Amino acid sequence: MPDSPHTVSDVMTHTAVAVGRRATYKEIVALMEQWKVSAVPVLEGEGRVIGVVSEADLLPKEELRVDDPTQADRPLSDAAKAGAVFAEELMSSPAVTVHADATVAEAARIMARRHVKRLPVVDDIGMLEGVVSRSDLLKVFLRPDEDIAEEIRRTVVADLPPAAQVEVSVEEGVVTLGGSLRDRALVPLLARAVRAVEGVVDIRVDLGAPVGDGTRP
16 A cells, blocks of 8 residues: 555644734734735634634725625625624634644645635644645645655555566656556556555556466457
């Protein structure tokens, strides 16, 4: 099997920009601009995450102008945020968070499902440990091709039957499996195992049956 997948703790930013409940609208905008982030966690007490203020939470103030009749049918929640001043009024709560031991794939699924660009990383009691962004999750695809190939040979190909003659090459994250494999039922299983290796962008399978066994096309 492939090595253990990367977890959020491997790629997250450990020093996170955050604000308190009473941070003002302008303070939040200034922080986002200074640190080039699209959202900030809102904390209370000694660091428990109670919400997140994102660019989407801030935009209603600009979008909803009292003299703009085209905005009359916007949701009341947007109207409330348009008049908000403090983080506790602006934030989306409860916050969508992730734990540090979640896999990169799990974090990516949460982001996609909840339509967010950044996730606060919290411990078991909700205390902030860091932040993981979409760009952080993409770091696994910076892995060198030879590292990917070596892991596939060591943890996937090495488990195949002795008669298998599978060659592995990787270019720009795209894995090519060449050679021969007698048991054709293993091909989809092999492809699935290779896709599970961190950093694999795509896979191309060019495996024939061994010459002379009567099954090669």
